[in-house]
Amino acid sequence: MKPAVLLSVLAIYLGITVFLALLAYRRTKSANDYMIAGGETHPFLMAMAYGSTFISTSAIVGFGGSAGMFGMSLLWLTFCNIFVGIFIAFVVYGKRTLAVGKELGARTFPELLSLKYNSTFIRKFSALVIIGGMPLYAAAVMIGAGRVIEQLLKIDYTVAIITFAVIVAAYVMFGGLKGVFYNDAFQGSIMFIGMIVLLVVTYSKLGGVTTAHQALSDLTALVPEGLAAQGHVGWTSMPTMGSEFWWVVVSTLVMGVGIGVLAQPQLVVRFLTVKGPKQLNQAVLIGGVFILFMTGVAFVVGSLTNVYFHQTLGKISIAAVVDAVTNRPNIDNIIPLYVGMAMPAWFAYLFMFTLIAAAMSTLSSQFHAIGTSLCHDLYNQSSINSNRMAILVALAGSVVLSLKLPGSIIAVATAIFFGVCAATFLPAYTAALFWPRATKTGAIASMVVGLSSSIMLMAFVHAKEATALGLSNLMFGKPTLVGFPWVVVDPIVISLPLSAITLVAVSLVTSQARESILVPKATAHK
Template sequence: MNLLLLNVLVVVYLLVTLYLGYRGWVTTRDTEGYMVAGRKIHPYIMAMSYGATFISTSAIVGFGGMAGLFGMGLLWLTFLNIFVGIFIAFIIYGKRTRRMGYNLGAMTLPELMGRRFDSQFIQWFSGLVIFLGMPLYASVVLIGAARFMETTLSIDFNLALLIYSLIIAAYVVWGGLKGVMYTDAMQGTVMFLGMIFLLIMTYLHLGGVTAAHQALTDMANLVPQSLAAQGHRGWTSMPALGSAWWWTLVSTVVLGVGIGVLAMPQLAVRFMTVRSGRELNRGVLIGGVFILAMTGVAFDVGALSNVFFHATQGKIAIEVAKGNADSIIPVYINAAMPEWFVYLFMLTLLAAAMSTSSSQFHAQGTAIGRDIYETLTGKKGTGSILVTRAGIIVAVVIAVVLGYILPENIIARGTSIFFGLCAAAFLPMYTCALFWRRATRAGAIAGLVTGTFSSVLWMVFVHKKEAEALGISRFIFGRDVLITQMPWPVVDPIVVALPLAFLVTIVVSILTRPPDTAHLDRCFKGIK
């Protein structure tokens, strides 16, 4: 390995990143600039920032590794990512979010919901959910980057995690959202090029598209008995309908992330950074192509890594990775790709991790500074920005600590947990706020609380993956889960919590006094 060349590439990349963060800092002069980038961002920067924030090392390393385990079925998530996460998000949700945010002077998703329903509780409680729930998601993104650095550079995982976190904290704390979005756009471009090269190199290694996919289909008989018993039927087939693996793939991975993207606070705020709906229209194609190149390639290559490892080592991918799906993509890259590409892909992963981490930390900081501190104290201005910056530093520290202690095979699962929590807590309230004038404050609060606590309780007492790890159910009731009858222990919380929260929001709104007409006219001004 040419460490000199690698170090030069990394240093140049980091200098460019810090410079763009600096540019964000020198052009940020007020709270609006720090929170929503002045509402004048170019559509390319907005779309690439949205995509780069959405797609992280959890998608490339974590979900790519899951594709090595589950197979091509994860491509359904790519479909939802593009249709829901880009088209519906930009055209249907994004335009209304941008306009209503402008009408109400809102700078965060919790603030938008709080002002739409005239409720301080909604704003600070939503901010609390973000600040307490996002560290798990932030930490798994850090883990994905650090794992690749550990595998590629043979450096200590803990050291890689610490260095990486300090660099991100430096430009997020000072640059605000504008600095984050500038660096996101650059990092997204690097990610796109890296993934396109990865796809081409993989098919060249495996003899072309047709030969590679046929070889993967022919490997169905190599599925380990332990996985076949749970419903695994091969890497080009969906798991057996209704099996444990089918429920995990469909409810946790595909629906949890595919639907949850609509309610992600760090993504929704991007819609408030552009001048008009035209910029969102222009961003759809850019975002759609980007997401296809990111998730489609990661899932395709993750599944096809089984063909490579079987041909070269006589083992399937999860066996080569010693049971840790999070290591499949890093091990494959280092084993199958030329040295120069390993360098390029390392920059790709650094870009993916940094773009997502910076947005996560910014969202957590604004949740503390804008949504909790300002709402509870009534103090605004410079003081809240200082609290926001302090909140970012605290968020980084929490994520790093979790990165040290979380177990293996956590990257994809940690991502799904937070996406599912956001969907259950925010999506019913957010949807009704934008599209239903009759939605009331009481209905929004009821849905927010119901979605949050039903999702958490299902994870603690019913969903086996989390319930076993947490041990709360066993401590209180003497058993890992309260419902043992299949399929409930493998049904993701989003399947139960999201419909329940929607139902509660609608029913309570119907049963309570309609909101003030003048306030609604202000909220929906200019929205057709």
């Protein structure tokens, strides 16, 4: 594609984005419009906004790159994304969230929990977790977009990150959640088309479905000894059960994201934007098909990049992306490198727009969630202008992180945030919807235990974070306090059950204590 044509297409793309933001700006008249899009969103808009927020460059680039290493075992994550992230989320959690949220008049996730438990502490604590943790996830998304733009347009990575972030922040600041929804539907449509074309072109280039998958199976003998020792048995099989790779795939990539999606604040608030349960039912099919094509294609193509790189470079994927400086593979570059080498120029630019769309849709929701948490929930300021200023703070933090984080971080950072949200929020959120005996004290204890146990496990047990932070080595003279398998078992496996048990135990004790106080009073009055 000639530079002039590319610039023209880019101008049209940005023009549509600006138009949709202005349209939303003109239709955003109140804080209710800004934070929950007026509460009567069409099912298609809601489903596309949910799906395109859920699936970002972290899924396509980060997890697609992870599939280049781990293979098609990541398709279990696709199953979890659809069954848990769409069906369970919409039909079970979504309907109750909508009913409870409308009854309480909640407009944000922290506000929903705080009103249900009648606790200002829960509102501010939840807001702080979102403000402190979500920029890590946002940075992962920005890194994915920045790497693709850098690879395909050959521009400086820092320039790509800053320019991209400013564009996203602009339409979120002015359009609010309506602006996010309008653009998410547009961006999601581009993502859907781009991923279908990517799958078709990949299979065509590799000789068809059967030939491509057989070629991938035939590469099993090329699994490096180091990976084989960690449980890797080929790109079309699950890693050896109980091995290091098995724990990473099952506990971090599948469970961490597959379960963590239920407690994502920026996704939960989507349920508050529709009119009723009927609209949620209508959105299930749309969201399920969208997620199937987004994650399924990313994981299949990511795995098949091994075949392409072996045929063209004589290397498997991780060997093709070894960083010249660190001499270590950066799996975040697998998908961008594959698209840049294997795809025709026109598709490379289409895919770039696909990833830009994916990143913009997710980042817009993240910035909106951080902004409303900072302004509305933490400081109790509901004006539109104060929300816009809060988004600038979210933007600055995310940009700094995206420029500082190391390579191969996209999938890891995403899984960390999803896992922390699950351990911190999911038990209290679930109880708020389905268990009347849950108490304020139980919810607070659960959230504190979930967050603190996640942080402690990441600092001293889980090797990926513990070795990077260095606290365990500094304090105890060793990188982690325990050995295998705990060093590769994701914190969610421990912190989520701890959080849930704490909620139940403390709620039962405090509810019984309250009853023991009330009963004598009632008897005396009688």
